[in-house]
Amino acid sequence: MEQKTTSVLAEAFREVMAAVCTPVSVVTTMDGDRPHGTTVSAFASLSMDPPMVLVALDRESELLALVSESGRFGLNVLGHGQADLAKRFASKGKAKFENVPWTFSNGIPQLPEASCSLACTVHGLVDGGDHVIAMGLVLAAERRDASPLTYHKRAFGTHATAEG
Template sequence: MSDVGQSHAELVEAFRESMRHVASTVYAVTTLDAGKRYGILATAVSSLSFEPPSLLVCVNRSASLHDPLERAERFCVNVLGMGNRDVAEHFMLPRDDRFEVGDWVEEHGVPVLSSAQSSLICRTAHRHTYGTHTIFIGELLAASHREDATPLTYFDRDYIDISQAPLRRNDD
């Protein structure tokens, strides 16, 4: 690495390329606003605290979900499994019919994918704006998990099956 500074454009591109090589679980973040379902795919989701149980979701302010999520009091983070790839591919395209693929039910006033690996229903506790995104902090209201699911993982612009990846042991 060099100490020579990069231009802003070079830095952004290097950051984008670096983040493409970080394997991430795929999430469908959903909410209900004025009776209409909204959702996007996200990878910028993280657990935050066990007391209270909470997580954070980062959403670009230009995303179709942003304004409805800004108004909503609740949202769901659906952790997608390998069996939900069709849902992920459908959610990736700009469309109003994102919920036509998958078995969606309403729980606690938000859309929940019944076949998701996990579903985490949250009450919006805080919203923070930073750069191009809003960070939504959600306190958990309900959670469900399927034991038999393998997470849908995104890496270098493609989905990968981490259950097929060889494990390496350090025998030192």
């Protein structure tokens, strides 16, 4: 049975999710010979053996169509200080990579300043309401010494270690 979301529930859910601290990432793939990407906050580790992640992509996004077609995507966890890059890739349009340094690694565009990068092949796509969950089998993983960019209460920040 399908549940209809009321405006009250939708607003309460939106407020709860705003209070959850999430890493900010840019998912990338190729559009022919042109890199394409978008900012996401819904991604997680799925499996250690084999190494897999999942990422939620808007059902209407051009990126989802490209990821479905190519069968590959990159996940770039942005570092603290990259909020402008997060905003740039959250916008609409085809010029997101204009004047943005990137490399081509494992057949996927990679943002070299990101705190972490993964290269993945699509292991499966699962319906998730207004999003589609892309499960990615990790081909390559790279970590840099940079604090991650996070999003919490509609603002960018970073992680701070709790004093014990």
